[in-house]
Amino acid sequence: MKPTRNKTQPRKTPAKVQSASRDPVKVFCRIRPLQNNEETCVKVISQTAVSLLPPEAGSSYRVANYKEIQHTFKRVFDDRATQKEVFDHVALPLVENLIHGKNGLLFTYGVTGSGKTFTMTGDPQNGGIMPRCLDVIFNSIANYQAKKFVFKPDRMNGFDIQTDADAKLDREKELHSVITLRTLKKKDSDTDLPQRAPDTTKIGSVDEDNTYAVFVTYVEVYNNAVYDLLEDIPEDTIRSRHLQVKIVREDASHNMYVHSVTEVEVKSTEDAFEAFYKGQKRKRMAITTLNSESSRSHSVFTIRLVQAPLDSQGENILQDKKAICISQLSLVDLAGSERTNRTKNSGQRLREAGNINNSLMTLRTCLEILRENQMYSANKMVPYRDSKVTHLFKNYFDGEGQVKMIVCVNPRVEDYDETVHVLKFAEMTQEIQMSQPLATKLDFGLTPGRRKANQIFKQALRKMEENGNGNTENIEVDIGLVYCLGPPFPCLELTEPSNDKLVNDLVTFLELRMNRKNLLLKDWQQKHECLRNKLIEVEKENIIAKQDGACSRVGLEQERKKTDALQARLMDSEATVMSLQHQIQQKEADLVALKQELEKKEMLLHQQMLDKEKLKQKYSDKIAVEKERNTFETHKRLKEQEIEFKTQMRDQETKLRKVKEILTKDGHSAVRPTRSVATLETKDIHTPVQPTRSAATQEIGNIHSRVLSQSSKRGPAVSNPRHRRSQSAGGEVWLDHRPANAVELGTIMQPIMKRRKSIAKLTDAKDVVNSKTSKYCLMTQEQDSSGELETRLYKADVLPTSGGGAQVVFNDVETLKQRSPNATPVRKRNASTSELKDTEAACAVAVEGHKRTRH
Numbered sequence: 001m002k003p004t005r006n007k008t009q010p011r012k013t014p015a016k017v018q019s020a021s022r023d024p025v026k027v028f029c030r031i032r033p034l035q036n037n038e039e040t041c042v043k044v045i046s047q048t049a050v051s052l053l054p055p056e057a058g059s060s061y062r063v064a065n066y067k068e069i070q071h072t073f074k075r076v077f078d079d080r081a082t083q084k085e086v087f088d089h090v091a092l093p094l095v096e097n098l099i100h101g102k103n104g105l106l107f108t109y110g111v112t113g114s115g116k117t118f119t120m121t122g123d124p125q126n127g128g129i130m131p132r133c134l135d136v137i138f139n140s141i142a143n144y145q146a147k148k149f150v151f152k153p154d155r156m157n158g159f160d161i162q163t164d165a166d167a168k169l170d171r172e173k174e175l176h177s178v179i180t181l182r183t184l185k186k187k188d189s190d191t192d193l194p195q196r197a198p199d200t201t202k203i204g205s206v207d208e209d210n211t212y213a214v215f216v217t218y219v220e221v222y223n224n225a226v227y228d229l230l231e232d233i234p235e236d237t238i239r240s241r242h243l244q245v246k247i248v249r250e251d252a253s254h255n256m257y258v259h260s261v262t263e264v265e266v267k268s269t270e271d272a273f274e275a276f277y278k279g280q281k282r283k284r285m286a287i288t289t290l291n292s293e294s295s296r297s298h299s300v301f302t303i304r305l306v307q308a309p310l311d312s313q314g315e316n317i318l319q320d321k322k323a324i325c326i327s328q329l330s331l332v333d334l335a336g337s338e339r340t341n342r343t344k345n346s347g348q349r350l351r352e353a354g355n356i357n358n359s360l361m362t363l364r365t366c367l368e369i370l371r372e373n374q375m376y377s378a379n380k381m382v383p384y385r386d387s388k389v390t391h392l393f394k395n396y397f398d399g400e401g402q403v404k405m406i407v408c409v410n411p412r413v414e415d416y417d418e419t420v421h422v423l424k425f426a427e428m429t430q431e432i433q434m435s436q437p438l439a440t441k442l443d444f445g446l447t448p449g450r451r452k453a454n455q456i457f458k459q460a461l462r463k464m465e466e467n468g469n470g471n472t473e474n475i476e477v478d479i480g481l482v483y484c485l486g487p488p489f490p491c492l493e494l495t496e497p498s499n500d501k502l503v504n505d506l507v508t509f510l511e512l513r514m515n516r517k518n519l520l521l522k523d524w525q526q527k528h529e530c531l532r533n534k535l536i537e538v539e540k541e542n543i544i545a546k547q548d549g550a551c552s553r554v555g556l557e558q559e560r561k562k563t564d565a566l567q568a569r570l571m572d573s574e575a576t577v578m579s580l581q582h583q584i585q586q587k588e589a590d591l592v593a594l595k596q597e598l599e600k601k602e603m604l605l606h607q608q609m610l611d612k613e614k615l616k617q618k619y620s621d622k623i624a625v626e627k628e629r630n631t632f633e634t635h636k637r638l639k640e641q642e643i644e645f646k647t648q649m650r651d652q653e654t655k656l657r658k659v660k661e662i663l664t665k666d667g668h669s670a671v672r673p674t675r676s677v678a679t680l681e682t683k684d685i686h687t688p689v690q691p692t693r694s695a696a697t698q699e700i701g702n703i704h705s706r707v708l709s710q711s712s713k714r715g716p717a718v719s720n721p722r723h724r725r726s727q728s729a730g731g732e733v734w735l736d737h738r739p740a741n742a743v744e745l746g747t748i749m750q751p752i753m754k755r756r757k758s759i760a761k762l763t764d765a766k767d768v769v770n771s772k773t774s775k776y777c778l779m780t781q782e783q784d785s786s787g788e789l790e791t792r793l794y795k796a797d798v799l800p801t802s803g804g805g806a807q808v809v810f811n812d813v814e815t816l817k818q819r820s821p822n823a824t825p826v827r828k829r830n831a832s833t834s835e836l837k838d839t840e841a842a843c844a845v846a847v848e849g850h851k852r853t854r855h
């Protein structure tokens, strides 16, 4: 930021260009003392280095696995450092610069409760940087202060010089209002300032030919809006905290300032303190978990030093606005960064914390981008406007004023995680190079030391007058400043008329006076002539200037109108911006809430998906197990069925083999069962055998067989109810062919074969032909699938053939099954199916080599 001159002066070249050198931002670290035997996580290594020891509970400890982090600063103040020590090292050079017309910015940064306010303000007995700065300034300029109201703020970041009369009028007005106010608040002890221990330091190198005035402003940045803490407003408005939001603007010299801020002219530290306490009462403070008096806003206390040179006589202020030099020192007490999870803030405190953290984040971002731009010659835009704090100090960061930072640290372990970030940022800030601006003082060709000379002269004159010493000629000539006729008239009391001496003395004195008068007159005439000539010149210039002035006035009037219109538009735009910012804040808050809700829902959804996945997995596993079990069981069942089937096949084969054997044994004649099977089921009682409708015909001897499809072609069935159970009741002879080891049936119902010839083996076909039998009965016995005995009687007619042989025509089968009453009933359908299959299989074997037709 540039030390400013009044807006009337032409715009200077930016200080960056004028700067002699670049210096890094000076960062100091102050460790505050611990309370109540708390555990520390900070170790001061040297006067410039500090080390952070991660506590076991800290998150960084877990990540970094106990790694000490060392930081280096311009100077580290341990917990025993005094306020004076800190001031002398950090702020005193800034005060010196201020007096020499250079700007400065000092801010305290750190976690909440780390001692920023203590360092900046302190307490009455142990004053911080701000009161000490004021003390030193007033100690230094005490003898050179201008009378009050000689300089008057023009509310555009500049100052006007008032005439003595105007200044006097203002002083009287103030006196009047002060008296009224004191009468009103007579008993109000609130305004009493606490007893202070002032700092006695004095800066020696003050320009004595200048006259000085000190102004202070006190603003706070709360929720990213600027408020004037010294604004003159009614008491009830103060209580309800309805301070007006102020706008940050740029002046004619491109310096940022708070528009229409109250600038209080102070003549002593006490005056400044009165203003400070007035503002302090309005500042937003609150009790939080981490600090009983926590600043909820960033406060900016600015000391502006206005200086103007004295005229050539060293007596009055040079009435030239261009000559005014304004420098300022801004002391910024930033609100503490805080993590909401630790502070447990809610509602307004939480919103405040959010805004505090946002503006601190913007400060960090701006400084990081600045550093990046400097280090890597990048040209990134620095987002100063994102926060009011950075916007206000844009000029400083752009290299037009000295910037210093005190990073305050509370060494307790609870603050470790936040302190890590704070120190990291502070260390990084040191890498930023700031141009050191030169103080710009215009040279008006005035003799240095004129104030002192004038004082000496006046003093000498006074002394001579006191001593009655008439020899003042030399002094007058030497100094050449006083235009007078010489010493006053001597005592000329004429007591005697003859007192010539007196007359002679008077004549001498008058002659001297006359000479002196002539001398002065001559000098005066010369000067008069000179002045007249100059006046003529000036008059000529004046006429030209007037003409120019008239033109300029017209132009100025137009410009003013334009400016007014622009200002009105600007005000509107700023109001719109404010309302938009407010809306944005609200929307951001809504967005955060919605985001949180979305996160919750996403988590829920995710959980549900997980559950679903688990369920799916569970059922897939189950299905797989079930499938495996089913496959296994199917295989097992198939195997069982295969085994059963094989067993059945084997049984069938055995049966057929037996039949075959029997048939082979009985002489190549074979009896094959027909498709139709009559089943005689017996439990305890034998039921009659049902007749079948088809028969298989097997030719034995000639070895040809044929299927009889018509029941009319065969004899009546043994069990046909229309016939007798057995045709053996007639005169026919039966060839009863049953195995030798046949099991005795022991049943009531027996086939009736009155005349029969029994054989156990049929080895030769002639046995059938020669025995003159007309009927043939073959008995087989075997176990069925349920282990029961099954007896079958295959019956046939023996018909003689033309070739002399015999044809055996099977026409009926009787099946006798014996079942235990306790046995599990076999499903009829299955049984019949299996029987049918058996018979078919038997027939298939029996009619081997012939086409089998099913009917």
Ligand SMILES: Nc1ncnc2c1ncn2[C@@H]1O[C@H](COP(=O)(O)OP(=O)(O)OP(=O)(O)O)[C@@H](O)[C@H]1O
Pocket: 031, 032, 033, 079, 110, 111, 112, 113, 114, 115, 116, 117, 118, 119, 291, 293, 294, 295, 296, 334, 335, 336, 337, 408
């Ligand atoms: N160096 C110190 N010596 C003694 N006391 C200190 C020191 N620093 C801080 N304190 C004390 O610690 C407390 C908190 O300090 P302070 O209010 O200055 O913190 P802060 O950083 O300004 O907090 P916030 O950001 O919340 O405003 C105060 O009671 C203060 O007196």
